[in-house]
Amino acid sequence: MIFEILSIGLIVSACLALFLDEAVYSVGALAGTFLFTSLIYIANGAIYVAIFQFAVGVGTLAILFLSGEMLSDKPTKKTSAKSTVALMSAGVILSLPAFFLSVSGSAGAGSDITFGDALWNLRGIDVILQALVILMVALGIGIVLHQKRSGGK
Amino acid sequence: MDFVILSLVMLSIGIYGLLTKRHLLKVFISVELIATGATLNFVTLSSAMGKGLGEAFLILVFSTDTAVSAVILALLVIVSKKYGTSDISEIVKISEETGESEEEI
Numbered sequence: 001m002i003f004e005i006l007s008i009g010l011i012v013s014a015c016l017a018l019f020l021d022e023a024v025y026s027v028g029a030l031a032g033t034f035l036f037t038s039l040i041y042i043a044n045g046a047i048y049v050a051i052f053q054f055a056v057g058v059g060t061l062a063i064l065f066l067s068g069e070m071l072s073d074k075p076t077k078k079t080s081a082k083s084t085v086a087l088m089s090a091g092v093i094l095s096l097p098a099f100f101l102s103v104s105g106s107a108g109a110g111s112d113i114t115f116g117d118a119l120w121n122l123r124g125i126d127v128i129l130q131a132l133v134i135l136m137v138a139l140g141i142g143i144v145l146h147q148k149r150s151g152g153k
Numbered sequence: 154m155d156f157v158i159l160s161l162v163m164l165s166i167g168i169y170g171l172l173t174k175r176h177l178l179k180v181f182i183s184v185e186l187i188a189t190g191a192t193l194n195f196v197t198l199s200s201a202m203g204k205g206l207g208e209a210f211l212i213l214v215f216s217t218d219t220a221v222s223a224v225i226l227a228l229l230v231i232v233s234k235k236y237g238t239s240d241i242s243e244i245v246k247i248s249e250e251t252g253e254s255e256e257e258i
Contacts, residue, residue, distance in 0.1 A: 007159050014163060014186050018170040023178050030182055037189055040156075044200045049208050052215050053192070060185070060222055067178070067226050094166070098159040130216050137220045141227050148231070 002043060007098055010036040012091030019087050021079045027064045034061065156197035163190030177229045177239040184225065188218050 013032035020026045034057030041050035163186055170183035192214055199207020233239045236247050 010159070011162060011166070014166050014189075017182050018166060018174070018179060018186065023176075026179070026182060030185065033186070033189060037193060040193065041196055044156075044197055046196050046200055046208055046211075049192075049196050049211050049215075052212060056215050056219050059219065063223070063226055064178075064181075067230055094162050095159070098155055098162060101155060101158050127212070130213055134216055134220050137223065141223060145227070 003040070004099060006036050006040050006043065008092055008095045010040065011095035012088050015087050015091040015094070016084070019079075020084070024065065025079075027061060030064065031057070031061050034058075157194060160190040160194035160197070163187075163193060166190075175241045177233060177241065180241070181222075181225055181229060185222070192218075 010033060013029045013036060016029035017026050017033055020029060034053065038050045038054045038057070041047075041053060167183045167185075167187035167190060170179060170186065174180055174183060192211060195207060195211060195214065199211070229239070232244065236244045238244060238247075
């Protein structure tokens with residue numbers, strides 16, 4: 001039952017994030033999407049992924065709120081309560097196929113590698129390299145924005 | 154309850170928004186929904202098949218997704234500041250009127 005409630009919440013918040021007219025409300029609904037995704041991960045037993053999803057979601061949403069304020073045109077039309085209810089109903093209907101349809105597969109055929117082994121023994125070099133890539137991207141964005149501010153090209 | 158179908162629904166919502174929405178922020182939200190659907194599929198499959206390796210791969214996916222999101226948001230803010238609007242159709246119209254080529258954009 002808990003999976004069904006989380007799935008309905010996920011699809012409804014995704015629909016609201018996409019179809020609400022106000023940018024800030026859309027970002028708020030996207031926060032709901034990230035929250036429901038994290039809860040689904042926890043319910044599936046993937047605690048580490050849920051924590052990462054939550055942290056990444058918080059960071060993304062903080063930037064999105066700022067840019068949503070910057071990008072939104074001021075005289076926007078507001079979404080009526082009737083269309084909001086219609087959106088939520090559409091989200092509930094869209095989440096129904098996940099309850100009744102199923103894709104069969106062979107589960108349980110995997111190995112018993114722990115998270116720590118997989119992260120550091122198998123993927124250690126990748127983890128260090130991706131940290132370097134993210135650092136370079138952050139530095140690049142900072143340099144571009146600094147050049148923009150100082151007026152250079 | 155099948156999470157593959159659920160992630161497929163998320164993917165469909167994201168692709169629909171990507172094709173129909175004209176606001177830059179909505180396009181970005183569509184990309185985020187597609188990424189969420191993909192990671193949801195990955196997590197549920199990795200939980201079913203032995204979660205250690207799948208979760209380790211997902212850390213890579215999350216960090217890459219965050220870097221891509223940062224680049225996209227920086228580009229959105231720059232384009233929006235330059236053209237004064239965040240509507241894709243109006244941006245294309247303005248750039249055609251001012252005679253800018255795609256390379257300059």
